Amino acid sequence: MRGLCTLLLLIVPQVVFAVDLDMRQGVTAMSQDIHWLHTVMLWVCIVIGVIVFGAMGYTIFAHRRSKHPEPANFHEHLGVEIVWTLIPVIILAVLAYPAAKMLIEIEDNSDAALTVLITGSQWKWHYQYLEHDIGFYSNMSTPREQINSCGGWFLTDTFCDLPDGDSEAGKAERDANEHYLLEVDNPLVLPSNRKVRFLTASNDVIHSWWVPDFAVKQDAIPGFINEAWTNVPETGTYRGQCTELCGKDHAFMPVVVEVRTEDEFDQWVEDQRIAKELASGQAVADREKTWTLAELVSIGEEVYLANCATCHQPNGAGQGSTYPALDGGEIAVGPMAAHIDRVMNGKAGTEMQAWAPQLSDRDIAAVITYERNAWSNQPDDNIVQPLTIFESR
Amino acid sequence: MVAHAEHIPHRSGLAAFLSRWLLTTNHKEIGSLYLWFAFSMFFVGGALAMGIRLELFMPGIQLIEPAFYNQLVTMHGLIMVFGAVMPAFVGLANWQIPLMIGAPDMALPRLNNFSFWILPFAFGMLLSSFFMEGGAPNFGWTFYAPLSTTYGPDSTDFFIFGVHLMGISSVLGAINIMVTIFNLRTPGMKLMEMPLFVWTWLITAFLLITAIPVLAGAVTMVLTDRHFGTSFFSADGGGDPVMFQHIFWFFGHPEVYIMILPGFGIASQIIPTFARKKLFGYNSMVYATASIAILSYVVWGHHMFTTGMPLAGELFFMFCTMLIAVPTGVKVFNWVATMWRGSMTFETPMLFAIAFVILFTIGGFSGLMLAMVPADFQYHDTYFVVAHFHYVLYPGAIFGTMAAVYYWLPKWSGHMVDEWWGKLHFWTAIVFVNLTFFPMHFSGLAGMPRRIVDYSHQFQDFNLVSSFGAMGLGLTQVLFLFIVIKTIRGGEPATDKVWESAEGLEWTVPSPAPLHTFETPPPWPINETETHEGAA
Numbered sequence A: 001m002r003g004l005c006t007l008l009l010l011i012v013p014q015v016v017f018a019v020d021l022d023m024r025q026g027v028t029a030m031s032q033d034i035h036w037l038h039t040v041m042l043w044v045c046i047v048i049g050v051i052v053f054g055a056m057g058y059t060i061f062a063h064r065r066s067k068h069p070e071p072a073n074f075h076e077h078l079g080v081e082i083v084w085t086l087i088p089v090i091i092l093a094v095l096a097y098p099a100a101k102m103l104i105e106i107e108d109n110s111d112a113a114l115t116v117l118i119t120g121s122q123w124k125w126h127y128q129y130l131e132h133d134i135g136f137y138s139n140m141s142t143p144r145e146q147i148n149s150c151g152g153w154f155l156t157d158t159f160c161d162l163p164d165g166d167s168e169a170g171k172a173e174r175d176a177n178e179h180y181l182l183e184v185d186n187p188l189v190l191p192s193n194r195k196v197r198f199l200t201a202s203n204d205v206i207h208s209w210w211v212p213d214f215a216v217k218q219d220a221i222p223g224f225i226n227e228a229w230t231n232v233p234e235t236g237t238y239r240g241q242c243t244e245l246c247g248k249d250h251a252f253m254p255v256v257v258e259v260r261t262e263d264e265f266d267q268w269v270e271d272q273r274i275a276k277e278l279a280s281g282q283a284v285a286d287r288e289k290t291w292t293l294a295e296l297v298s299i300g301e302e303v304y305l306a307n308c309a310t311c312h313q314p315n316g317a318g319q320g321s322t323y324p325a326l327d328g329g330e331i332a333v334g335p336m337a338a339h340i341d342r343v344m345n346g347k348a349g350t351e352m353q354a355w356a357p358q359l360s361d362r363d364i365a366a367v368i369t370y371e372r373n374a375w376s377n378q379p380d381d382n383i384v385q386p387l388t389i390f391e392s393r
Numbered sequence B: 001m002v003a004h005a006e007h008i009p010h011r012s013g014l015a016a017f018l019s020r021w022l023l024t025t026n027h028k029e030i031g032s033l034y035l036w037f038a039f040s041m042f043f044v045g046g047a048l049a050m051g052i053r054l055e056l057f058m059p060g061i062q063l064i065e066p067a068f069y070n071q072l073v074t075m076h077g078l079i080m081v082f083g084a085v086m087p088a089f090v091g092l093a094n095w096q097i098p099l100m101i102g103a104p105d106m107a108l109p110r111l112n113n114f115s116f117w118i119l120p121f122a123f124g125m126l127l128s129s130f131f132m133e134g135g136a137p138n139f140g141w142t143f144y145a146p147l148s149t150t151y152g153p154d155s156t157d158f159f160i161f162g163v164h165l166m167g168i169s170s171v172l173g174a175i176n177i178m179v180t181i182f183n184l185r186t187p188g189m190k191l192m193e194m195p196l197f198v199w200t201w202l203i204t205a206f207l208l209i210t211a212i213p214v215l216a217g218a219v220t221m222v223l224t225d226r227h228f229g230t231s232f233f234s235a236d237g238g239g240d241p242v243m244f245q246h247i248f249w250f251f252g253h254p255e256v257y258i259m260i261l262p263g264f265g266i267a268s269q270i271i272p273t274f275a276r277k278k279l280f281g282y283n284s285m286v287y288a289t290a291s292i293a294i295l296s297y298v299v300w301g302h303h304m305f306t307t308g309m310p311l312a313g314e315l316f317f318m319f320c321t322m323l324i325a326v327p328t329g330v331k332v333f334n335w336v337a338t339m340w341r342g343s344m345t346f347e348t349p350m351l352f353a354i355a356f357v358i359l360f361t362i363g364g365f366s367g368l369m370l371a372m373v374p375a376d377f378q379y380h381d382t383y384f385v386v387a388h389f390h391y392v393l394y395p396g397a398i399f400g401t402m403a404a405v406y407y408w409l410p411k412w413s414g415h416m417v418d419e420w421w422g423k424l425h426f427w428t429a430i431v432f433v434n435l436t437f438f439p440m441h442f443s444g445l446a447g448m449p450r451r452i453v454d455y456s457h458q459f460q461d462f463n464l465v466s467s468f469g470a471m472g473l474g475l476t477q478v479l480f481l482f483i484v485i486k487t488i489r490g491g492e493p494a495t496d497k498v499w500e501s502a503e504g505l506e507w508t509v510p511s512p513a514p515l516h517t518f519e520t521p522p523p524w525p526i527n528e529t530e531t532h533e534g535a536a
Helices: A002-017 A029-062 A078-106 A144-148 A168-176 A262-288 A293-307 A336-345 A361-373 A386-392 B002-010 B013-023 B027-055 B066-101 B109-131 B156-183 B196-227 B241-258 B261-275 B282-298 B311-339 B348-371 B373-379 B383-413 B419-446 B457-489 B528-535
Strands: A114-121 A124-129 A134-138 A188-191 A196-202 A207-211 A216-220 A226-230 A236-242 A254-260
Touching (some): A029 B373, A078 B373, A188 A262, A293 A361, A361 A386, B027 B457, B066 B196, B196 B261, B241 B282, B261 B311, B261 B383, B311 B348, B348 B383
Parallel strands (some): A188 A254
Antiparallel strands (some): A124 A134, A236 A254
C-alpha cells in the first residue's frame, strides 16, 4: 500500500505538469491569466477529489463487512450538513471573484489600434482590415490527397474508396506535414504589441473563430456582429480552428495568424496596397484579352480543384442530391447565362455560395469553361471570356 | 383487469404475442418494453459511436466521409439522449414506482401503453432518415439554426416530427408518473417517506413537463422557418439565430438533469442496501434534488458564453452555474456519509453505484471548471466538453441504469445475477469507459474542437487511446446483454427480499414479481416480521 502511494506521488505531478496534458498556456496576457484560472480550478477540484474520494476509499477499505461487521446507526446530523453546504459556498465565492474580474477585462474592447472584421462562410474565413482597405479570403491549404489517403489503415483499400485518396504516398505526405489541416493560403497578419479588435460575422451558418494561444474564441453569427480583442506580445505563427459545427467541412476551416513586428506589419500593409494595384491592372489586361479554350480550361481545372471539388468531387460526380453532379449536370450543359448566374451568385439556402466576390473575372470564366468541357460535358456553348463575367457583375 | 388477463391466453401464436405486448396496460410489461426498447437503441446509438471512433482512430479520412460523419454525430446524440437514456429511466419508473409506493399499477394504464408505443414509430422515422435523399439530420443533436433551418437536409422534417412524438411520449409518461406518485401511494405513506428513487423521479417528471414543451416550441419554429415563411431564427427577416440557442438550452439544461436525477435516486437506493445502513440525510437529499431542478432553469446561458452574450449575462449564468455545485456536493457527501461506518459488501449493483458516484463527480468537477466564463472561452466546443458530458452521461446516467438493472433484475426475473459475470462486466466497463473518455480531456485542452471528422497530428495519441477504449466499451455492453438474457433464462432463485438488508415495499412481493401486485394496498410502515418470513 505504501509503495503504491509513493509511486502515485511520484507519477501524478509528472502527469499533471506534463505540457501535453495541460491547457495551452498561450502567449497573451489574457491566455496566461486564463491558464492560471484553469490551473487554480484544477487544483481545487483535485484537492476536493482527493478528500472526498479518499474518505470514500477509506470507508470502502475499513468498513467492509469483513472488517466492520456491525453497521453504525446514524443517518442524520444537521451540523455536518450545514458545514458541507457552507464550505463549498465559501470556496465558490473565493473562486468567483478572480473569474469575474478577469471577465470584465476580457470584455473591454475599447482603445484598439487596429480592427479586423472576420467573416466566416462555409468553409473559409475572410479577413477585412477596416483601417487599411485590405481584404482577403483564407482557405485551408492542405491538399485533399493527404486527407483522403488511407494507406496503413488496417482495413486497407477495400473500405477506402474515397476519391482522391487510396495512396501510400498521400499518407506519407500527411505524416510528414507538420501543420496538417492547420495551414492556409493567406494567413491573417497582425502586428505585435498592439491591441487588435476582432469583429466576427458570418455569411451563412454559425462559425466560431478560435486561436487557443490568444484565448480568443468568438462565434461568427449571420446577421450579427460580435467583438473580441487580443494583444500579442510575441511574433510568430499561431494556429486554431473553427469550433462551431458549420456543415460538411467544419474540420477543414483552420485559422492561421502571423504576428509580425510593427515595422514588418506596416511594410506588409504597404505591400498589400501595391499588390492590389497590380492585381487590378492585371484584371483589366485579363478582360481585354481573348482567351483560348485550352488556356481557360487549364486555369479552370486548378480553380475547380481548389474551390469546387470538395463538394462536387474532382470527377464531377457530386455527392447525392445535396451536392449535384456536374458531369452531365443540368446547369453545366445548359444555357450559359444560367451557369454564369449560379457560379457568380450561388443558390440561396444551400451550401452553393456566391463566388463573384471571391474569385476574379478570369478565374470565374475559367472554371465555367472548364466545367463545360470536362468529363463528358460537351455543350455547344462551351467557352466564356472574362469580359462577359466583368459585364455580368 | 383480471378479466382482461384471463382473456388473452385463448389466442395463440403471433396474435397472442401481439395482443399481449401491443395492448398491454400492465406497468411491469410496459416497463419491460421500455427497457428493451432503450437497450436496443443503446446498441444502435453505440454502433454509430463506433463509426465515429473508427474514423477518429488516426488522422486522415479513412472510412466515413465528412457529410456522413456529421449525420453519425447527430444521430448518436439524438438516439442516446431520447432513445436510450430517457426511455430506460421511464422503464425503471414503470417497473419500480408502483412497487415502491404500494400501487397496483400506474394511475393511467392506457396512457402508459400509448406513451410507449409512440416511441418505436418516432425512432423508426428518425432512423429511416439515413436512407433518404440528402441523408439523415447532420446539424448535431443541438440543431442550431441556421444549419438546421436554411441549410438542413430534407430529412429535417422527419426529425422534427420524430422529436414531437418523443416529446408527447415523454410528457405523457411524466404526467402518468406524477399522478401515480401523488394519488396511488399506499395509505399512510407520506411524501417525505417515499424512497429516494420515487422522489427523484417525481422531480424529474416536473422537469419533463416544463422542459419538453419548450423543445416542441423550438422544433415547431424550425419547421415554420423552413416551410412557412417565418424568420424566427433568421436575421434576414428580423429574427435571431442566437434566440434559437436560448430556447434550445432553456429546454436543454433541464434535460441534462432529467438524464441524471433518476440516477441520483438509484444510487440513493443501492448504497444504503449494501452499506447496511440508512441513507444519510434523507431530507437534505430531497431538498438538494429539488434545488438542482430549480437551478437548472436559470443556467442555460452557460452553453452560450461565446455567442456574444453581454457581460451581465455572463456573470449571472456563471454565478448560478457555480451554485449548482453546492446541492450536488451535498448529495455526494451524503452518499459517502451513508457508506461511512456501514458494513459494506460489494455486489455488482453496489460496484456500479460507487462508480456512478465517483465518475459522476469527476464530470461534476469538469462542469465546475466549464462554469468559469474566462476558462470556458478556451474549453467551449472542444473535446474537454465532450469528455465532461460523457462523464456525466455514461458513468452517470448509464452506469446508474445498469446499477438499477443489476439491483432489481432478481426481482423482475426471479433469478440472481451471476456475480462472476456481473463483476467481469463492471471491471471491463470501468476500464474502458475511462480509457475512452478520460483522454478526451487532454485532447480538448490541447485544442481539439468537437464534431470534427479529421484532426491534426498533435491530437493523434489521445484519439488513438479513445478509439481503442471505445471499441472495448462497445464489446463490454454485448457482455451486459448476455448477462441480462442469461439471468432471465435461469440462475440461482432469488428470495423475495433479494438483498439481505434491502428496504422498501418492492421487496415484500414475491420474486419474480407476479403480473399483478398490491391489488390491496400494503400496510405502511412495513410490518418487519412479515417481510422476514417472506424472505426466509
